[in-house]
Amino acid sequence: GIQVEQSPPDLILQEGANSTLRCNFSDSVNNLQWFHQNPWGQLINLFYIPSGTKQNGRLSATTVATERYSLLYISSSQTTDSGVYFCAPPRDGGSQGNLIFGKGTKLSVKP
């Protein structure tokens, strides 16, 4: 099945800095989801991105399906951005709902 690798595994930033998180996947997919898990365990869907780029405030995501990677950009980071970021492509390419989750990037934003 599809393999998912996220990098870096850990990231420490000073408040106000920018960052890029990467997600590589081993097979073709027709969409990918990015999630943020806050320190209390709540998981929020940030992006559902079939291809190209989507933006939501200070966050944006780009998926290049032909090269099998996706990037999550965080600009002007805030302490509330801390937590774990997961990418999750569909396990079968996209025809059904099941996702495969990477191990995540743990982000700590210091004041």
Next chain:
Amino acid sequence: DGGITQSPKYLFRKEGQNVTLSCEQNLNHDAMYWYRQDPGQGLRLIYYSQIVNDFQKGDIAEGYSVSREKKESFPLTVTSAQKNPTAFYLCASSTLGAGSNQPQHFGDGTRLSIL
């Protein structure tokens, strides 16, 4: 407000005991999912259901059981056969797209521990 409600937030299981985790959604979503998360790890799929009275095993279904008698509800039972049940359990739901998966939305989770 529409959303996914999981209960309880914390649950303790004794040896040899079955426990049931509740998941209810009022988003009118067809599909529901159960995931397990261990410390420092990603989520792994336990069971999923795309329609009432039907469900399929995920990657780690052994020691778990589910039912889908109503569209809104997808309870998960952790049986005594699950030897390492201590974990964070997350329920999710989504609509079903034609030929394409849809965004998944999650409840707040249940933390299960062994006494």
